[in-house]
Structure formats: C-alpha cells, structure tokens
Amino acid sequence: MKLKKILNDQRVVLTLLTIGLFIFFGLRNSAFFNVDFVIYPLLRDGATLTVIGLAQLCVLSIGHLNLAVGRMAAVSALVAGASYQYWGLTLVQGAILGVLAGALLGAITGWIIVKSQVNAFIVTLAMDFALLGLVTFIYVTFTGATAAFTTKPAGMDYWRSKSLKDFCVAGICGPKSIPMMLLPAIICLILVSFMFSRTRLGRELLSTGSNLRAAKLSGIPVENRVMTAHIFSGTLAGIGGLMLAYANGSFTAAIGSQVMLPSFLGPVLGGTLLAGGAVAVLGTFIGTMMTLVIRQGLSVQGIGLETLNIALGLVLLLALSVGQIQKMFTSIKLRGKK
Amino acid sequence: MSAELLINKVSKEFPGVLALNEVNLTLTGGTVHALLGENGAGKSTLIKIITGIYLADSGSLKVSGQEKRFHNPIESTHAGIAVVHQERNLIPEFSVEENITLHNPPLKLGIINRKERTRLAKQALETLGFEIDLNERVKNLSVAQMQLVEIAKALVTNAKIILLDEPTASITGSETSKLFDVIKRLKSQGTAILFVSHKLEEVYEICDTVTVLRDGVSVLESKSLADYKQGEIVDLMVGRHLAERKNIIRKVDRKATPVIELKNLQTSLGHRNISLSLYPGEVLGMYGLVGAGRSELARSILGLHAITGGEILVNGSVVKIRNFTEALHNYRIGYVTENRKEEGLFLDFPVRKNISVTILAKILQRLSVINPKKEDDIATKYVDRLGIKVVDNNQLALTLSGGNQQKVSVSKWLAAETKILIIDEPTVGVDVRTKASFHELITELANEGLSIILISSDLAEMVAVADRILVMRRYEIVGDLDNSKDYQNMSRSIMNSIQAV
Ligand SMILES: Nc1ncnc2c1ncn2[C@@H]1O[C@H](COP(=O)(O)OP(=O)(O)OP(=O)(O)O)[C@@H](O)[C@H]1O
Ligand SMILES: [Mg+2]
Numbered sequence: 020m021k022l023k024k025i026l027n028d029q030r031v032v033l034t035l036l037t038i039g040l041f042i043f044f045g046l047r048n049s050a051f052f053n054v055d056f057v058i059y060p061l062l063r064d065g066a067t068l069t070v071i072g073l074a075q076l077c078v079l080s081i082g083h084l085n086l087a088v089g090r091m092a093a094v095s096a097l098v099a100g101a102s103y104q105y106w107g108l109t110l111v112q113g114a115i116l117g118v119l120a121g122a123l124l125g126a127i128t129g130w131i132i133v134k135s136q137v138n139a140f141i142v143t144l145a146m147d148f149a150l151l152g153l154v155t156f157i158y159v160t161f162t163g164a165t166a167a168f169t170t171k172p173a174g175m176d177y178w179r180s181k182s183l184k185d186f187c188v189a190g191i192c193g194p195k196s197i198p199m200m201l202l203p204a205i206i207c208l209i210l211v212s213f214m215f216s217r218t219r220l221g222r223e224l225l226s227t228g229s230n231l232r233a234a235k236l237s238g239i240p241v242e243n244r245v246m247t248a249h250i251f252s253g254t255l256a257g258i259g260g261l262m263l264a265y266a267n268g269s270f271t272a273a274i275g276s277q278v279m280l281p282s283f284l285g286p287v288l289g290g291t292l293l294a295g296g297a298v299a300v301l302g303t304f305i306g307t308m309m310t311l312v313i314r315q316g317l318s319v320q321g322i323g324l325e326t327l328n329i330a331l332g333l334v335l336l337l338a339l340s341v342g343q344i345q346k347m348f349t350s351i352k353l354r355g356k357k
Numbered sequence: 358m359s360a361e362l363l364i365n366k367v368s369k370e371f372p373g374v375l376a377l378n379e380v381n382l383t384l385t386g387g388t389v390h391a392l393l394g395e396n397g398a399g400k401s402t403l404i405k406i407i408t409g410i411y412l413a414d415s416g417s418l419k420v421s422g423q424e425k426r427f428h429n430p431i432e433s434t435h436a437g438i439a440v441v442h443q444e445r446n447l448i449p450e451f452s453v454e455e456n457i458t459l460h461n462p463p464l465k466l467g468i469i470n471r472k473e474r475t476r477l478a479k480q481a482l483e484t485l486g487f488e489i490d491l492n493e494r495v496k497n498l499s500v501a502q503m504q505l506v507e508i509a510k511a512l513v514t515n516a517k518i519i520l521l522d523e524p525t526a527s528i529t530g531s532e533t534s535k536l537f538d539v540i541k542r543l544k545s546q547g548t549a550i551l552f553v554s555h556k557l558e559e560v561y562e563i564c565d566t567v568t569v570l571r572d573g574v575s576v577l578e579s580k581s582l583a584d585y586k587q588g589e590i591v592d593l594m595v596g597r598h599l600a601e602r603k604n605i606i607r608k609v610d611r612k613a614t615p616v617i618e619l620k621n622l623q624t625s626l627g628h629r630n631i632s633l634s635l636y637p638g639e640v641l642g643m644y645g646l647v648g649a650g651r652s653e654l655a656r657s658i659l660g661l662h663a664i665t666g667g668e669i670l671v672n673g674s675v676v677k678i679r680n681f682t683e684a685l686h687n688y689r690i691g692y693v694t695e696n697r698k699e700e701g702l703f704l705d706f707p708v709r710k711n712i713s714v715t716i717l718a719k720i721l722q723r724l725s726v727i728n729p730k731k732e733d734d735i736a737t738k739y740v741d742r743l744g745i746k747v748v749d750n751n752q753l754a755l756t757l758s759g760g761n762q763q764k765v766s767v768s769k770w771l772a773a774e775t776k777i778l779i780i781d782e783p784t785v786g787v788d789v790r791t792k793a794s795f796h797e798l799i800t801e802l803a804n805e806g807l808s809i810i811l812i813s814s815d816l817a818e819m820v821a822v823a824d825r826i827l828v829m830r831r832y833e834i835v836g837d838l839d840n841s842k843d844y845q846n847m848s849r850s851i852m853n854s855i856q857a858v
Binding site for chain 2: 217218219222225226229232233234235236237238239240296297
C-alpha cells in the first residue's frame with residue numbers, strides 16, 4: 020500500500036526513470052560515465068536550466084507563461100557584462116546589477132499585462148522580440164564585430180570550472196563531479212519551494228492561478244500577484260542568464276537564445292500545471308535533469324542530430340504521459356472495480 | 358404503467374465514502390419521481406451513474422426493460438435519457454442558442470443549419486416561457502439565466518427519461534412555475550421524470566412518487582408521495598425527529614449610525630436612485646425576481662462595477678471602495694457569491710485551503726509562513742459548525758457534494774469575521790436541516806453585532822431571517838417592508854410591491 024503511494028508520486032517515478040536512463044546509457048557506452056566530459060557539464064547545464072525552469076514555473080503558477088525568459092536572461096548577462104567591461108565592477112556587484120535588470124523587466128512585463136489586460140502569451144512574445152532587437156543592437160554598437168563583452172571579473176572562472184573537489188573542509192574534499200554552479204540552483208530551489216509550499220505569498224499566487232475570479236472575490240490582490248509572479252520570473256531568468264554567461268565564459272547576444280522551450284520541459288515534466296494553481300519545484304529539477312540525460316545519452320551514442328531530436332521528442336512525449344497514464348489508472352479505479 | 362427506468366441494488370464507493378449502498382429506484386412513465394436526501398446522501402452520484410459519468414461498482418440498470426451499462430454520457434443520451442446536472446455545464450464563450458443545441462445540432466449536408474438551430478432554440482425557450490437573448494454569450498448571463506438555458510438544453514431532446522438534479526436551486530418562484538407547467542405537459546405525454554430538490558414545498562407540488570436516500574441507503578423506495586407528510590419525509594432524510602423552529606422578531610436600533618448607507622446610488626449597469634441603510638446587527642433582506650439587479654448592486658458597492666452617481670457611506674463617512682481586497686481589509690466587508698463553482702471555490706484545492714483563503718493574514722507565524730495547525734483548526738471549526746460532510750480537511754473541494762461545496766464557500770466568509778457581510782443566495786442546494794441551522798447561525802451572528810445584507814430568492818428563507826426586506830425590480834428599489842415573520846402576510850406584501858409599479 021505504502022509502496023504504491025510512493026510510486027504514485029510523479030517525482031519518484033521521474034527520478035527512477037532518470038537514474039534508469041543514466042545507467043542504461045552508461046552501460047551501452049562507458050564514455051557516458053566520464054566525469055570531465057559528461058557528468059560535470061551535465062550537472063552544470065542542469066543547474067542553469069533548472070533556474071530558468073523555475074523562472075517559467077513562477078508564472079505558470081498563476082496560469083501565465085513567459086516566452087521572454089531567454090531574452091530576459093540575455094539582458095541580465097548583457098548588463099552584468101557591460102558593468103565588468105566598462106565600469107569595472109566586481110563579480111558580485113555586476114551580478115546584482117544583472118539580476119536587478121531581470122527583475123525590472125519582469126516588473127515591466129507584469130505591469131503591462133495588468134494594465135492592458137492583454138494575455139501574457141502575447142505580451143511576453145512581444146517582449147521577446149523587442150529584447151532580441153535591443154540586445155543585438157547594443158552588443159553590435161558597443162563591441163562591433165566581436166559582438167561580445169569579454170572582460171572577466173576576478174572569480175568568474177571559479178564558477179565556470181570548479182567543483183566540490185575544490186571545496187574542502189578539514190582536509191576532506193567533495194567529489195569532482197559536482198559543479199559549484201549547482202549551489203545557486205539549490206538555493207533557488209529551496210527558496211522557491213519554501214515560498215510556494217509554506218508562505219502566504221505562495222498561497223496567494225497559487226490561488227490566483229487556481230481560480231482568478233474566486234481569488235479576486237476572496238480579497239486576494241490578484242493584480243499585485245500577477246506583478247509578483249512576473250517579477251520573480253524576471254529575477255530568476257536573470258540569475259539563469261548570469262549562470263549561462265559564467266559557464267560560457269563571455270557575454271554575447273546568443274546567451275539564453277536556446278532556453279525558452281526547455282524552460283517549460285522541466286516544470287511540466289515535474290508536474291506543474293500549465294493552467295496554474297499547482298507547481299512542482301523539486302520536480303522541475305528532476306524533469307530538467309531527465310531531458311539532459313536523454314539528450315546527452317543519445318548524443319554519446321553517436322546518433323545524428325535529426326534522429327536525436329526525433330528520439331528526444333518521443334521520449335519526452337512518453338515521460339509527459341506518465342502523469343496522464345497514472346491518472347487514467349486512478350480514474351479507472353474510481354470508476355469501479357470491474 | 359411500465360417502468361421506464363429500473364435501478365436494482367446499485368452501489369458506488371469513493372475513497373473514504375460509500376456514496377451508494379444497494380440503492381433501488383423505479384421510475385415509471387408519466388410520473389414525476391422525487392429523489393430526496395440530505396447533502397452528500399448520494400443523489401447526484403446516482404444520477405451520474407444513470408447517465409454514464411460514473412460506473413457503478415455493482416448492481417444493475419434497466420431502461421425500458423433492457424439491461425444497460427453506460428460507459429459515457431453519449432451512450433445514455435442515445436438511450437433517450439436527458440439530464441440537467443446540479444453543476445452547470447455550459448460553454449461560456451458560446452451563445453445561448455449554440456449551447457441549447459450543443460448535443461445534437463441540426464445538420465444539413467454535415468454543416469450546422471443555422472436557421473434550423475435558431476428555430477429549435479427559440480422554440481425551446483418559448484415553450485418554457487423564458488426570455489433570454491438567443492445570441493447573448495452565456496458568460497454574460499446571470500446564474501439564474503444560465504440555469505434556464507441548462508434546462509432548455511435538456512428539454513429540446515425529446516427524451517423519454519428526464520433527470521433533473523436541483524433544477525430550481527437558483528431560480529425564483531415565477532420561473533419555477535413556468536418550469537412546472539412544462540414538466541406537467543411532459544408528464545401527460547408519458548415522459549418519466551426524476552426530480553431532485555431541497556425545497557419540499559415544490560416537491561409536494563409537482564411530484565407523485567418518492568425515494569429517500571440517507572447516507573447512500575434508500576430508506577424509502579418509490580412510494581407514493583401523498584402517503585407521507587412533509588415532516589415524516591424530513592425525519593426520514595435526517596434519521597431522527599427534527600423540531601420546527603420558531604421565528605422571533607428581533608430588535609434593531611435604527612437610530613444608530615448605519616454601517617452602510619447608500620445615497621441615490623447609480624451604477625454603470627443601470628441602477629437608479631438606490632438609497633438604503635444597513636444598521637448595526639441588522640439582517641437586511643433583498644428580494645426580487647431574476648434580473649432585478651441585486652447581486653449586481655452588491656458587486657458594484659464592492660467596486661466590481663463602476664458607480665456613476667450618488668455616494669456610499671461606511672460608518673457615516675463617504676468612501677470609495679475599489680476592490681474586494683480594500684473591502685475586506687479596510688472596511689471589513691465580505692461578499693459570499695451566489696456562484697460557488699466559478700467564483701466561490703478553488704475546486705482543485707482541499708477544503709482546508711478553501712476556508713482559510715480570507716484569513717491568511719491571521720494565521721501566520723514567522724517569515725509570513727502559514728501556520729498549518731491554525732489553518733487546520735479553523736477549517737475543522739467550520740466543518741463542524743456547518744456540518745460539512747468531508748472525509749478529512751484535505752479532501753478536494755471538487756469531490757464534495759453540491760450542498761457541501763456551498764457550505765465551504767460560505768465558511769470562508771464566516772471565518773473572515775467581518776463587520777459587514779453581504780450574502781448572496783447562501784442556501785442554494787443546501788438541505789433542510791442545514792438550512793435551519795444556517796438560519797440560526799445568521800441570527801446568532803447578527804446578535805453578536807454582524808450586519809448582514811441577505812440576497813435570497815427563497816421567500817421562506819427571507820421571511821425566516823430578515824429583519825427588514827427591500828424589494829428590487831429592474832435595478833430599482835420598489836419596496837421597504839418590516840418583516841412580521843408571518844409568511845402568508847409577507848409574501849403577499851412583497852408580491853404586491855413587485856407588481857405595483
Ligand atoms: N468524485 C468523488 N470523489 C470522492 N468522493 C465523492 C466524489 N463525488 C462524490 N463524492 C462523495 O459522495 C457522497 C455523495 O455525494 P453526492 O454528490 O451524490 O451527494 P448529493 O446527495 O447529490 O448531495 P447534495 O444535496 O449536496 O447535492 C459525498 O460524501 C461526496 O463527498
Ligand atoms: Mg447533488
């Protein structure tokens with residue numbers, strides 16, 4: 020009975036599936052177990068994509084979506100990069116400035132949605148286009164052909180390449196496979212999870228997502244909550260953008276251009292409802308890791324890009340159906356034993 | 358007479374509850390059969406089994422002598438069964454006409470024949486005597502109008518068996534009597550009709566036979582209704598003798614400063630010259646027919662619709678309330694909606710979270726964290742006080758029976774402990790016993806100093822609890838009557854003032 024209940028939890032199923040896939044790929048090709056070339060980068064990418072997934076999750080919680088996550092990440096990297104290159108700020112100062120830029124963009128987006136009453140889909144889509152133009156324009160104007168800010172503040176490479184192995188307490192060091200980049204992701208996971216599961220703010224966000232009219236009539240300041248969700252989204256996208264830039268080693272317009280669709284995969288695979296009202300924070304991490312394991316696993320098998328994408332699509336479809344299939348089983352049970 | 362529908366020993370279990378336990382029911386053509394029982398007794402579950410929404414765990418179902426097992430609603434529709442479910446199932450973005458003909462739109466060469474569709478929908482509404490614009494989108498209708506559309510939708514199908522799950526819960530007397538005329542005509546044509554209602558007066562007016570459910574058991578099976586007195590039926594539903602309650606006239610100090618006063622209020626929706634005062638500890642009733650603009654007035658006061666003239670005073674000073682958040686936190690005014698499914702409940706949240714939503718600020722610990730124990734205690738308090746039938750506080754609102762959902766929707770506003778409460782149709786779909794205790798609760802709260810505006814289309818309820826009754830008609834107040842708590846008397850004066858203008 021208890022085991023059944025545990026197996027009914029989508030997160031447990033996903034975790035088992037991810038680990039299973041990981042071992043499967045490793046057994047087929049032992050190159051997949053290589054720490055330096057596979058596991059470390061996998062976890063580092065996972066960390067970044069998780070944070071961006073959380074940015075998406077924050078707006079999904081109220082039933083909105085943010086098609087501009089990637090571009091918000093780009094702006095944040097741009098601001099940080101410029102601050103290092105031209106104003107000589109330290110790593111932390113620039114990072115703070117970058118994240119603030121993300122938050123500001125989120126606030127502007129939220130404000131437009133509230134005031135114009137236009138669907139978030141349209142507003143963030145427009146935002147995405149506008150920011151794409153802006154970001155490219157700025158890079159080209161200021162750096163010409165290089166189209167990148169290349170100044171690295173002290174400590175940037177630490178995040179890019181260090182692992183727990185370099186983090187020693189009383190002579191005992193951590194494993195080499197765990198990148199330092201996982202640290203900010205874990206902090207974000209804990210904070211976001213705490214907010215949604217325990218605090219009033221989280222409850223108000225979820226209520227707004229569950230039934231907007233009921234939330235409004237219950238005295239919840241729904242317009243403020245729409246703003247809040249988008250500010251959180253922008254902030255997390257900003258953090259994600261910085262992580263992308265640090266991992267990349269320079270600040271370019273291409274940062275964040277690949278993350279919009281993946282940002283939905285993690286949360287949705289994890290069990291977040293697109294319609295709002297329920298989020299899966301830890302699930303976002305697990306879901307993200309699963310997509311990465313599949314992608315990396317298939318490419319280590321030497322599968323060509325097209326085949327890889329087809330296979331990836333199929334596996335994702337299957338994984339996304341896990342929840343649906345489970346629901347079907349429970350509803351059969353509900354409908355009668357026969 | 359032949360039995361159109363025969364239900365034999367049907368059982369159905371949900372996690373934690375046995376909703377139906379070997380229930381029997383015989384429905385004959387040309388009769389109206391009452392299906393009665395308290396909230397959560399299993400009435401809607403039985404109807405959902407007959408229509409193929411749920412599968413029974415055991416037992417059998419015969420339609421016109423043939424054994425059937427419906428796996429989905431389409432199969433039951435084909436077998437000649439039409440239904441009005443307790444919860445409305447209209448498509449908000451579609452027009453009235455489209456909704457009425459949704460299940461079998463008239464086709465010509467595979468394309469919808471619009472002319473024929475209009476004719477069908479128009480005919481359906483005309484036979485019912487309802488006046489609703491066929492092209493209006495359903496989302497713009499009032500709750501009562503939606504209910505009428507839902508009824509029309511079931512009646513266009515020419516079914517042999519019609520199941521009506523609380524069709525009259527949110528409509529007023531005059532629409533109900535129009536519906537009854539149609540039911541009588543269908544009955545004379547040999548249709549078998551199952552009728553669920555908590556309004557026993559109606560049941561006695563229209564029904565011939567009766568089945569009573571108590572906790573999933575059919576304690577009275579397909580008997581002639583005329584053989585039972587109303588009191589006996591109630592005792593059967595409740596399982597013990599229920600004492601009648603006396604109405605007492607309360608004293609309200611009308612010299613005090615009104616907690617809410619409206620002066621010549623006008624709204625963008627068309628309210629004109631609305632002036633009224635609500636005194637501390639008073640229960641002010643608002644009666645009117647469907648479309649009188651009562652709910653709309655309440656919502657305008659709370660900032661949902663624009664005020665275009667006149668003023669609102671709270672405790673003697675002029676105020677501008679912009680939204681429900683301000684109403685709750687700055688003026689301590691609450692509003693219980695008449696539309697529990699769309700506006701009152703978070704269906705995919707547990708009961709606990711539904712009740713605590715208005716009082717999150719009061720149950721916080723450090724870091725703005727919701728104290729789970731306090732939250733649970735408050736939920737338990739109201740679950741007990743209103744007798745909400747739940748497995749535990751974590752049961753999803755979605756899986757409660759209609760009447761119990763209604764109680765949850767009301768609970769969250771009782772929990773808010775406001776100074777002023779506007780209650781819109783609080784006992785829609787609530788059973789006899791709970792209704793009585795709810796009326797007691799309202800009086801109790803008023804005695805403790807809560808001022809209440811009660812909007813209700815249930816005249817008996819109005820007379821039982823209001824201190825004063827305002828009558829509205831077409832967005833105007835047309836009567837202001839002191840309640841003598843004498844039903845005959847009051848209903849006559851109210852009807853007079855509605856018709857007088
Ligand atoms: N999908 C479900 N999952 C779990 N429990 C359910 C579900 N549907 C109904 N129930 C439970 O079954 C019981 C009977 O519910 P039902 O809706 O049939 O009552 P009812 O007689 O129609 O009451 P009401 O007068 O309030 O409409 C209730 O205890 C309810 O909580
Ligand atoms: Mg019911």
